[in-house]
Amino acid sequence: MGNYLNSLRLRRRKRLAAQYAQPGDQRVAVIGLGRFGSSLAGELMRRGWDVLGIDTDAGLVQKYSDGLTHSAVADCTDPEALRQLGVGDFTSAVVAIGSHIEASILVTSNLLDAGVSNIWAKAISRQHGQILERLGAHHVVLPEHEMGERVAHLVTGRMLDFIEFDDDYALVKTVAPDVATGMPLGQSRVRSRYGVTVVGIKRPGQGFTYATADTVMERGDVIVVTGKTHDVEAFSELS
Template structure:
């Protein structure tokens, strides 16, 4: 273990020297759990210039991704001492990307909180799991399967081309412009006062998206991006 730790610290220093300078923030993150979600996240962070430490109990997965990620190690992160030896307590960000083992997810999250890692993200496999993580004090809880399912349901059942829901029942939707807003400036159509949504972008066939203003005239067949309360943007997208 001592030789490994020495090698890991040396490779971290060498890797950080190669990375582009991107502001003053710490660009190190530990991703714990290298399943499909964990590896996809770790790989994307790598492409964004982050120094990624990928950890998993599965030797096969660690070997599989050892060349793709900055650093990898086989480790049981339910053991707080293992995290300490790997230096995870020195990181400013960590992601618990463990899949179906809820007990392991909770134990690892507890260890990271005890180590006072400033930014902890954790994947939840159910709303109950997410509530437990939030009660522990995890800073950010994500439910990728549930969120993806809800998003696809909106796309399948309506005229929406894309749907993103945020906290506080607020959503952003891409949809084909309903006839009621075409052929006149947005300011005159009174979209906000009548329907409770704001048109923030317009895209004509063959053109790029542009910001919408009160003077923008939406034409039939245009794709628009609207924001507002979830139920209002859903109703607006169904106007046809």
């Protein structure tokens, strides 16, 4: 079950890799090789993408150059730097600059002017994200904010893991509440009564199994449920 949840979390937190480009185009420029940018670039490389990593810090570029298809030391707030590197020919680019908001905005603007059709930009605050969206960035991510929300759910509730999607839809790992145990899922009417769907169950000492209408939850089972965020939150608090 851990692998199952990890794959879903990876799809959400690094959905960049799955949605970047049009079919057949697996080139991406990652501008900013800090913790977020270098982690993203490495993941894309592992998925077989052609990655150009760019940063103004020669030390960072040297550090990660062996793991990238191409790398360059350049200041992408200068449109000429982007032109010389041929970034305008890329379908996708990621602005992974976090701490320097002005640079983040300038680079995003330059990428738009260069005609890059799929731009992802990291924001360090909601206000920063709003500026990037208004500027024209196609996708804005707030990794620290999203992780903070996830941990808050885990700290304040009985959930063992929590993943929320953009449309107020969540997937949660929790312990089966007593009110839903001892009878088949079809009979307990979990979906109609609580608005959640039980995806799978892991019984102590056994492997993860997908749930069906005939599955009977028992006390102590670890379950994975999906539904609207407020519904899965309420369900996980049942006793």
